[in-house]
Each structure stands twice: as C-alpha cells, then as structure tokens.
Amino acid sequence: MSPKEEEFKNRKTQILEAAAALFAEYGYYKTTTADVAQAVGVTQPYVFHFFKSKEALYLAVLEQASQRILHAFSTAEAPRAQLAEAMGQAFADLLATHRNEILLVMMSFATPEPAVREYSQREFDNVYERVKSRFEQAGIPEPGIQASDFIGKGLTIALSETLNLPKLLPWNNRHEKSCD
Amino acid sequence: MSPKEEEFKNRKTQILEAAAALFAEYGYYKTTTADVAQAVGVTQPYVFHFFKSKEALYLAVLEQASQRILHAFSTAEAPRAQLAEAMGQAFADLLATHRNEILLVMMSFATPEPAVREYSQREFDNVYERVKSRFEQAGIPEPGIQASDFIGKGLTIALSETLNLPKLLPWNNRHEKSCD
DNA sequence: GGTTAATTATTTATAGATCAATAAATATAC
C-alpha cells in the first residue's frame, strides 16, 4: 500500500494496525498511547477519540486477532489423517500473514490486566473446544488430548518466535539424524 | 513457619519470597516495589538497599526459580520408558511446592524487558538442551521433538493454571470416554 | 462561484496519578 493510500485508510484502522504491531513487540505496559499515536502520525490524546481507554484499544486488537485464529481453525479442511496437519498449516499461514496479531494472542495470557485475562480465558477455551470438536467430528481418537497438544505446539511456536529460539520449533526437528 | 520465625529470616530472603508471589500473580509491571515492601512489612526505599533496581529484584527471583527447574529436570531418574513421565512428575512436584516461581518462569518470556527476555532465552535454551540430552542419553528416539513437546506441555500447564482452564491440562484428559 | 455557516477532524494544554530511585536522617542493637 502506497503512503498516499495509507493516508486515506481511516484513522481507526491505522491506529488498530499500529497498536497491533507495538503491543505485539512491546507488550501492553511498555507500549504507550503516545507510541501508537506517533506510529500513525497523530497526537496522543487523539487516540482516545476512537478508543475510550488504552485497555479498550488493546481489547479491540485482541478481538480482531482472536476471530482470525478461530476462523482459520474452523475452515481448515482435510481428511482425518491430515486434519491436524492442515490446521497446523492454517496456523503457520496466519503467523506469516498476521504475525503481530498472532503473537499478541498467544502472549496475552501473561498480561495481568483483569479484562485481558478474562478475554484470553474465553478465547483459549473457544479455541480448545473448536479444535477438539473438529477432531471429534473427524473421528480422531482422544480429541481432548490432541487439542491440548495442538495448543501446546502453538504456545511453543510463540515462545520460539518471541525469544528467537528456532530450535524449539517442532517442525524443524524432523529427520534430525541426517546431521550428528 | 510462625510469625516470629518469619521475623528472623533475613530480610533479603523475605523480600525475594514476597516478590516471587507478587510478580507471579501481577507480573513485572503491575507489581510495584511498594507492594513488595508492604508484603514484607518494610518501607519502599528499603527494598533498594538489597537490590539495586526493580529489575535486579525480578532477575534474582527468576534466577532462583530457573535453577530449581533445571535441577529438577537434571535429577529425575527412571528407565527409558518412564523417563518423560518422571520428568513430568518432577515438574508437577515443583509446581506444587513452588507454584509462584514456576509460573513466573513460564510467563517471563512474555515480559518485554530486554534483560528479562535475554534471561528467558538462555533459560529455555538450557532447559531444552538438558531435556533433549537426557532423552538422548536414555536412548529415546527423536529427542529433539520430545523435548519440544515437553516444553509445550509445560507451557500449556502454565496457561491452564494462569487462566483457570483445567480442561486444558493434558493429564486430566485420559480416559475421556467414560463420560460423554 | 464565492461567502458563510455548520460539521468533523485534530491539536494544545494540562491535570492528576503513579512509581522508581536517591540521600539524608534516625532508631536499634551491641
């Protein structure tokens, strides 16, 4: 998108995007409303014209990201034997296209703001139930355990991306005998 | 421990313990040095007599907790077929005896303070290498993948404990056919 | 089509609160 088009995208959207990037990198507390404003090119108090509080802004980002994740897991399709892999791929695609949002969601559980905690709780519960239900529908045995493992892999990916520890990535570890 | 004995435990230890509990519950940013001081029963500036900064205090807690975790994974012993389970049990024991510290370590990767990030990076790298190496030594195939999975389970437990989502716990999901 | 009025977009100024950190003073124990 050219700088000119960027100008025309409405401010609320610009603020949401800048906030997603900053919150994902610096977290809730170390990102100031002034940082967000500066990234967009407006003054700090103007942010409050679109979001009634910093918390409301964060929750708006979190909600958008959550819906994207749930949608991805809901729409991935594959026969029983490849369903988990297909859903993993859907997650990887999302990580490639909306990295900020995804990492934000995965780390939000560690943000001790009550409203954020509550939202995270519902979100992870939703994801778990959806994934489990899809595994169930596909006739995969022990869908609950599979769904837990699936979330565990997602958390590991977020950890690995956040701390720059690629060796933690599950999918890079296949065929490790080829080198000592 | 009685309140009188508590008095005699040296202040530095008291501060460390209070900080562990508070940081684990409220995180780095929402825990103030005044909160820590109040929990111990001293004045806020006195905390700085023992730790040169709030960050130094947090890192001291993190270091203690990290060593405990690494030690637990290093000393758990079992024959090949039960090694992973034994190490999981060691983690569960630690969670029971030092819940605050453990949750703090598992969530620290989401604390965007550079020094904390660096410490977390080394810590997770150490844990991964140690676990992998133990699996290797025991002759377990694909030790790297197993170690990643192991960390993923730990993260899932931390998530489940933090957000009060017991259904995410891997070990509760066994035998789920008994009730629909 | 140019002037004015109304509406919307955005800024300036600033209040009010919170916190980490320093330095100097004081109490306590030996």
Next chain:
DNA sequence: GTATATTTATTGATCTATAAATAATTAACC
C-alpha cells in the same frame, strides 16, 4: 558509642485521560 538496620522526605520522570481550542472539510445559500 559505634555500627547496622530502617525510615522520612522528596525528586523527577512517565503516562493516561479530559477539556477546550483550532484547523479543515463539507454544505447551503445567494
């Protein structure tokens, strides 16, 4: 009465949020 433990007083920085002022845009009328 010296050393150690702890407090008082305070500074300076940072940040969210509000309210009032101004600039820019659109609409209306003649």
